[in-house]
Every structure is written in structure tokens, then in C-alpha cells.
Amino acid sequence: MSNTDYEMIGSGILSGMAVTLRNFVGSYFEKDRLITEQYPEERKPLAENYRNFPFLVFDGDDPHAGLRCVACQICEKECPPQCIYIIKSKDKKPDYTGKPQFYPATFDIDISVCMSCQICVEVCPFEAIKMDKVFELSRRERFDALLMRKGELAKSNGYYHDIHPTESAEVDARLAEAAAKKKPAAAGASAAPATT
Numbered sequence: 001m002s003n004t005d006y007e008m009i010g011s012g013i014l015s016g017m018a019v020t021l022r023n024f025v026g027s028y029f030e031k032d033r034l035i036t037e038q039y040p041e042e043r044k045p046l047a048e049n050y051r052n053f054p055f056l057v058f059d060g061d062d063p064h065a066g067l068r069c070v071a072c073q074i075c076e077k078e079c080p081p082q083c084i085y086i087i088k089s090k091d092k093k094p095d096y097t098g099k100p101q102f103y104p105a106t107f108d109i110d111i112s113v114c115m116s117c118q119i120c121v122e123v124c125p126f127e128a129i130k131m132d133k134v135f136e137l138s139r140r141e142r143f144d145a146l147l148m149r150k151g152e153l154a155k156s157n158g159y160y161h162d163i164h165p166t167e168s169a170e171v172d173a174r175l176a177e178a179a180a181k182k183k184p185a186a187a188g189a190s191a192a193p194a195t196t
Contacts, residue, residue: 048164051131053111054120056153063154064103065093068128071104075120075129083113084120104150111137112146127171133163 027033037044060066071088087106095101120129132155139145161168 046133048166050133051118052116052135053114053132053137053148054109054118054129054153055132055155056107056150057128057130057157057160058154059157063151063156065095067095067103067150067154068126069104069107070101070126070128071107072125074123074125078119078123080117080119081113081115083110084108085110107150107153109148109153110146111148112142127175130160130164130167 023033057068058064058066059068071086073086073088076082076084076086085106085108086104089103089105092100093103116131118131121131157168157172160171
């Protein structure tokens with residue numbers, strides 16, 4: 001190595017140390033220079049598009065009756081780490097609008113395997129699965145405690161509006177538009193005269 005190489009390495013180290021010293025001294029005078037967050041007492045707000053693990057959206061007050069999921073199992077098939085496990089019900093139940101639908105008798109997600117890729121959200125045709133912001137999901141046990149079941153996964157549409165207001169408003173608008181398109185078609189079919 002030549003002397004110029006040593007000078008370049010030395011100047012890089014010195015300029016890096018100068019930045020560190022400037023922030024260290026400046027932190028005593030300017031609060032914005034304080035980088036350390038005193039977690040968990042102090043928490044920075046998460047960005048709206050932050051995502052972690054999936055959850056199931058339900059409409060209305062009853063998580064069982066209002067669950068948007070109809071157990072089509074597309075998310076289970078598309079999941080790269082295969083961490084979603086669904087058993088479709090044998091019977092149908094009325095959803096929050098009164099229409100009979102299949103529902104997941106079992107819906108489990110293994111959060112120890114989930115890689116938060118959001119593919120399940122993108123492939124869901126019913127807007128039933130979304131990404132949560134909860135990241136403190138540590139457990140004392142390794143196996144069964146890391147398996148989140150349907151009861152833990154079901155969260156209200158109001159909760160979804162709280163954590164992702166912009167996205168949820170767009171989703172609700174799309175669902176309302178799709179429901180409005182179905183109603184005139186259904187009304188037209190029922191108004192058609194019977195032929196004898």
C-alpha cells in the first residue's frame with residue numbers, strides 16, 4: 001500500500017469520527033439529534049404502510065358472523081412458506097348481510113414461519129386478510145403458542161380503519177361499489193316475469 005492509500009483510509013476514519021463527535025456534542029443542545037429511543041417507554045409512531053403479520057377482517061359486531069373470509073383457500077395455496085392452514089366448513093352461515101356463505105372452520109397462521117410477504121393479502125378476492133402493525137408477538141413456548149388461531153386473528157373493520165385509514169377507505173369504497181353492482185342485477189332478475 002502506498003502512502004496515499006493510508007492517507008485515504010485515515011481521512012475516512014477521521015471524517016466518520018467527526019460526524020460522530022458532532023452528533024454526540026449536538027445531542028446535549030438539540031433534542032432532534034438524540035437518536036436513541038427509550039423503548040418501550042417511548043415509541044415512535046409506525047408508518048401507515050408498515051406491515052407485520054396478517055389478520056382477518058370482520059364486519060359488524062360478531063367476529064364469527066361478520067368474518068369476510070369464505071374459506072376459498074387461495075391464500076393457503078399461494079403462501080410461499082405454507083404457514084396458513086384452512087379447513088372449510090361443511091355448512092353455510094349467513095354473513096353480516098344475510099347471504100349464506102361458507103366460512104373457515106379452522107384458520108391458523110404459524111407466525112414462526114410467516115415471512116410477512118403480504119402475498120395472502122394481494123391474492124384474497126374478498127378483502128378478508130390484511131396486514132397488522134403488531135410486532136410484539138414473542139411467546140414463552142416455541143410451538144403451539146406461535147400458532148395464531150381464527151379467534152386471535154379476527155379483528156374488526158374499525159380496527160383496520162384505525163391502523164390503515166387510507167387503505168381501508170379505498171377497500172370499503174371498492175366493496176360498496178361491488179355491492180351496488182350486484183343489487184341492480186339481483187333486482188332485475190327478481191323483477192323478470194315468469195313465463196308459463
